[in-house]
Amino acid sequence: MLIAFNKPFRVLCQFTDSGPEGPARETLAGFGLPAAVYPAGRLDYDSEGLLLLTDDGRLAHRLTDPRHKALKTYWVQVEGTPDEQQLAALRNGVELKDGPTLPAHARSLPAPLLWPRDPPVRFRKTVADAWLEIRIREGRNRQVRRMTAAVGLPTLRLVRVAVGPHQLGALMPGQWHDLSADPRHS
Known part of the structure; x- marks a missing residue:
């Protein structure tokens, strides 16, 4: 499975906040993402936009390893x-x-x-x-x-x-789309 998610500003790229920053910060857990997916790469807390999530370790490696030059x-x-x-x-x-x-x-x-x-x-x-x-x-x-x-x-x-070939498109902040259901993104 490959998910395109528009990460809003000031959302952590993880499902729990274990940081010492005081009150818990907003995480990926609040957006109804499918179970068992995890971020393929990171996007800073204060950055926005396309975050890819997957349940496939090999795909995550291919998307994030600099040798694959995404x-x-x-x-x-x-x-x-x-x-x-x-x-x-x-x-x-x-x-x-x-x-x-x-x-x-x-x-x-x-x-x-x-x-x-x-x-x-x-x-x-x-x-x-x-x-x-x-x-x-x-x-x-x-x-x-x-x-x-x-x-x-x-x-x-x-x-x-x-x-890489995966675009944010028309997704608004907090929205996600299953790219694996679209043959253009397989």
Whole structure:
């Protein structure tokens, strides 16, 4: 079974919250997902969008192992207006504390039509913001956020819209769809 789930902002990518952060945070358990599925990869607590879940360990490995090079596509709202030098730096690979990233596909993007985020991204009249599409094959902790910060464009909102051939499509936050029932996604 392969499930596409639109993970809402501030939801953990696990079914229980065992963290020391105080009151329990919202988890995947509250969305009526099928029994015995688990996330194939992660999506940060403060990121949104496509999360794939499966009950098949081999499929999970194929989706998450960097050697299989599943391309992950993100729409990223950043603070500032990217210039060609910043985009080129993302495309060439960025030096992070844990080493250089692989080259990424990066381009400016018109503001996409997305659901409102709750709470909304803080708007500041004096600070411009812009949207980027970033596609990477790696999956380091908070990698896209660290990459944009390294080139001087802090991330305000991050939405994953695709993993390999699997697309978020029209799923709204908290909705899921069984991709294994669709022969195009087998």
